[in-house]
Ligand SMILES: [Zn+2]
């Protein structure tokens with residue numbers, strides 16, 4: 009008999025060679041119907057793999073990330089079979105699951121695949137899936153595996169197999185199809201009810217541009233047709249909300265080939281929006297006891313050698329800047345922390361003066377390969393809403409709570425309600441990986457967990473995910489389309505205080521090392537504004553939006569009155585502009601709708617006579633004719649409902 013431990017901690021005995029599917033059946037028929045993959049002793053296994061030792065077993069369904077991975081990888085086999093049947097002579101290479109779906113890289117015998125071919129491939133793949141073929145793993149010797157693919161003339165699979173150890177090689181069969189594969193499949197092809205080929209792209213074999221170019225076929229699949237339909241609708245909506253598209257339409261930012269890839273240029277409306285975000289955070293930070301500092305965009309190479317950043321960014325990032333003076337080298341700063349450590353070091357502190365909290369909207373530069381660049385989310389220069397807190401180990405608890413409070417306030421004021429957090433702690437089996445005393449680590453980990461609990465965060469603890477220099481908490485936020493984004497991190501650091509020899513005088517009159525916390529609630533201004541654009545679809549909260557109102561004179565003769573309205577709005581600190589073009593009022597309304605201005609203020613004869621404005625909300629709601637004071641109150645009420653005081 010073998011003992012199987014389940015995730016709830018319960019232990020059950022089974023006959024040797026019991027499979028994960030049989031374990032599922034012993035729990036309930038319902039579970040067995042839904043189980044699609046399994047992990048045994050932390051290794052992915054098939055649901056049909058006979059288990060013959062004691063161990064812990066996790067069963068996954070479609071609702072688990074691991075379940076989806078198995079589902080999508082298994083579908084890549086089905087699609088590969090369809091491609092093989094439709095394009096005889098095709099050479100298959102690799103077909104992994106990805107975050108949303110899967111891809112398969114193939115070398116086509118001739119010609120190419122275009123979106124006109126997608127439905128043929130989908131049809132064929134679904135036909136195969138409906139055959140309910142079991143996925144069967146089988147071990148093969150290296151010699152047999154090589155012979156199989158040499159016979160097919162597939163040099164890619166031959167290369168893969170040559171790098172594998174004899175005795176570890178497995179094939180996966182289903183229907184008439186065979187593929188080299190490590191495993192991790194759903195029980196049979198029949199579970200796949202909907203398959204969509206999403207796109208094709210070029211991809212170099214093993215990502216190396218000196219290698220042959222292959223065709224990468226992206227796809228996704230689902231256990232129900234209606235889930236595919238919902239996913240495709242989501243994709244459509246995401247396309248409309250793409251921050252690169254909206255950023256252009258709303259005239260927020262741009263890129264110039266001349267300036268350089270990955271270096272965003274903020275246009276006046278975008279720069280003003282950034283400034284409002286910065287001022288909002290500055291105000292809250294001031295209340296939370298932060299002090300603003302300013303540091304230069306470059307620093308001596310030595311600074312980053314001391315901090316250790318040169319080791320991390322030196323080779324693969326921007327190269328040192330040389331000066332006319334021999335041997336003098338500067339780096340574009342990849343991080344603000346070293347500069348802030350030197351600010352801390354300018355004078356001695358007693359424990360009574362801590363914590364010190366230095367904040368800066370600091371622009372940093374990191375080289376990203378051009379293929380990795382993406383709008384504002386992957387750039388080569390970006391501004392962090394950075395701050396470093398220097399405190400005693402005993403103050404960590406309080407500081408962590410304060411940082412979480414500030415982060416929740418920031419996200420709440422911008423309309424995010426759906427957060428989770430990940431707390432990354434040590435791997436207790438490998439204590440030598442971490443610097444700093446065990447006692448301090450325990451204190452810090454406990455401080456983070458306590459703070460997360462006390463603040464009611466929905467969080468998970470990940471063992472072994474901490475950096476070598478300290479534990480951390482990452483904020484994750486779900487946007488309006490349900491997509492997860494990683495935001496700012498709160499990171500404890502025992503390393504930099506050591507490297508920069510930072511100290512404070514304790515109550516015992518001895519010198520001690522402070523603990524450092526890195527934190528950035530937005531992460532970076534660029535990434536955050538991208539997220540905000542996609543979350544709101546460009547309909548920013550009223551306090552943040554570029555123009556809060558647009559005045560639309562019905563005809564030329566109302567222009568003077570429009571000017572007067574604009575003046576009084578400006579006096580009331582409402583951001584507004586006039587559309588004074590010689591266009592029909594209908595056209596002006598349509599275009600104001602497109603530009604997502606929250607309020608349209610239409611002014612015609614009646615308004616001028618009664619000293620009112622006719623207010624129409626973005627989206628069409630008619631608020632009637634009111635005076636400017638009433639309108640101002642309305643705007644302020646709406647702002648105060650989202651923008652709470654900190
Ligand atoms: Zn496989």
Ligand SMILES: [Zn+2]
Nearest residue numbers: 344345396526
């Ligand atoms: Zn930092």
